[in-house]
Amino acid sequence: MLNPATEALARLLPQGVMREIAPAYLEEPRGRFRGQAGLVAAPRDVEEVAAIVRACEKARVPIVPRGGGTGLVGGQVMPDGAVPLVLSLERMNRIRDVYPEEGVIVVEAGATLQQVREAAAKAGRQFPLALASQGTAQIGGLLATNAGGVNVLRHGNARALCLGVEAVLPQGQIMHDLKRLRKDNTGYDLRDLLIGAEGTLGIITAASLVLAPVPAETGVAMMVVESPEAALTLLSLAQARMAGGVTAFELISGQGLRFLDVAFPDLRQPFATRPDWLVLVEVGLPAGLSADEALEVLFTDATEAGLVSDGVIAQSGQQAAELWAIRETIPEANRHVGAIASHDISLPLSEIARFIRDASAMLAGMADLRINCFGHLGDGNLHFNLFPVEGKTRDAYDAIRRDLSRAVHEMVVARGGSFSAEHGVGRLKAADLARWGDPARLGAMRAIKDALDPAGIMNPGVILA
């Protein structure tokens, strides 16, 4: 049994860590969960984090670790149970060290992604985690949720970009493992266990991260494809030619473009007639090879192969940014229209085209809907989001929302896919994990949770409900 966070607990905590319980600490972007907080603490260093965790463990008070709060599955709020202490990493936001010659940066958990990207750029390198919420999302949360984004195809997700962590474990132990090593086979991979554990096994307080070289040549193109099948064949063709130089490969649907027309009529779109399917291709190539020419050759070959019917290659950084803006504005246009249900799914690449067809047909038999299917096609990761038909609002679908999501997820799981590709489990999908998770895997997860957090204070209700 857990106890609520009280003023008596606050008096046991390090001087000056307490914060006002501002509403922002209790919110999440989709507004599905409303958090409660008895206390908000913002420690300034890892020792203060450890002291807070020890005090909470002793008092059996739940802790909700909080980064930028941009997570989409409710992992950053605790709507019920014993009123928690919210532990915000906002004041631990320093860039500790940059090692350009090593390709390493060491940062505190509260640093925003944008801060880290800017520090990398200043050192002539790039930190290749890229997602729309970079101004707010913090490194600690990005690691805790193993965030994805648009460059996973080339550089991997957040896990692949982390060499070491400093963390506070659920009984207040400080784990010093901020290594700057590419190779270190000295025992169990606790770093990767904490990454993706969504704050349920401890609190990441700092991380050493990979900085990649900036490619000598970069280019962006948008190409009109007939179908998701054609898009995947185009991806294969591009990868065969580019030797790992395809840094992003994003699918955009005609529905997404039409939502942009409604929500952002001033946003310039390259094709006057909105095509059914588009891909955005980004490449990063060696010196001596023009990215424009490489994209031109790809476009020509793809056209001859019947994969592509139209296209545009950015002729400047400005144009490249405009093409990216189309992709990056889609989530905002979605919010403007108001989704009935969103699905962050992944599938084996060879199942994707069939899934899009079959799921669309299945859903058409369940309700009148519009589907905006878009996302990181190169990773097999789709955002498969359902919207009301024109003239209806999302409320009209309240009665069947769960059934729709259940049907989508069931089809995904049956085809070897995942019901949470990059957003994580949080509270939103804890029941899904209990339903579809492999029993042996769930049992081992529970055993690890109980072993590391016997009091059960770390973000209760997240992942393992």
Add this chain to the structure above:
Amino acid sequence: MLNPATEALARLLPQGVMREIAPAYLEEPRGRFRGQAGLVAAPRDVEEVAAIVRACEKARVPIVPRGGGTGLVGGQVMPDGAVPLVLSLERMNRIRDVYPEEGVIVVEAGATLQQVREAAAKAGRQFPLALASQGTAQIGGLLATNAGGVNVLRHGNARALCLGVEAVLPQGQIMHDLKRLRKDNTGYDLRDLLIGAEGTLGIITAASLVLAPVPAETGVAMMVVESPEAALTLLSLAQARMAGGVTAFELISGQGLRFLDVAFPDLRQPFATRPDWLVLVEVGLPAGLSADEALEVLFTDATEAGLVSDGVIAQSGQQAAELWAIRETIPEANRHVGAIASHDISLPLSEIARFIRDASAMLAGMADLRINCFGHLGDGNLHFNLFPVEGKTRDAYDAIRRDLSRAVHEMVVARGGSFSAEHGVGRLKAADLARWGDPARLGAMRAIKDALDPAGIMNPGVILA
């Protein structure tokens, strides 16, 4: 307390799994440990593995999982304690499925690396794990030890190449997690926990692995550098030009070349005067860019920058293989000479050059030695091996062997490095881990071990002594 494996236990196991206790099951390549075995079992499928594990768990009999037996830290043998059952994966050696269009292959744990590489090549792809023991090393062992090799710089270690595993946990539960997904954020990362756990948390029985596209253009060069510093600057230069296209960057010392002269006088070496330091550079580049020309430009720039004084660029596949043979034959030449002590260490890149200098000076003060320092410089991973001076044998150093290794490892750890970069901990370095491991990390490792393997039957004495 554990019990010895007996005939009574054998009668409880599935029909036909027992094997003769051949000497090969009790050996490891460096001859430092001699295994014991009461039983050897070679199951044919995951259900048989699970049945064996359940029977051993019930009888409290230790299990030593065994792949190809090429590991260098004694993780594949149990020299003392209750006589174990050796569980060999040799009969689970099928390539289950190849998905070229997905870039995925699903294989059983007993398949050799060579088998997997050949299956990948047949499908027009590559499996980019590459190491000298590929004909013997098996996928299960390579994953259990998170093997490295020569292409980690571009493709990561074994962990980075694994998308999913099927495994038997220490109480006989079968974990089905053979996903073919690039993104799957559904709970704790048990895959990465099993990878690198060296058989102490369960037995990997199959894996889905990443197949990479074959680069359109490849090239190999060998360049003479003045010093390790110059080699690292050359690496930076190469990476800045090649946009991730540097697939290998190996350091070779003059000592290594002279050992080759002694042990393999017929092996052709490109430089008549043996230089102090060489690097082998391999690149994989996009279509439209000649690898030869790219290496030529790199060589010219590096020469002008004073980094490189001589070089050779392979003009054919044959020549490339000859250059690689120099690198790959060094371990064999080392065995011919007979090392006093070998060290598989990694360091932050910016510490490497200074470490080589300081460690060499320190050792010169301790004993008359020859040092062969070589390895995966791009990963910060050196094999820093000590040899007798001419006219002495390794036995002459018996009294100081431990002191030498201790001094090397202490210097490595003090500079933020690892005393086991790619070989793992096994039995050989369990005491090192206990000495130098972070206490909070060790505590969490122990808690996880006890939670998943309460009877302590899985490869006892490995990692956590």
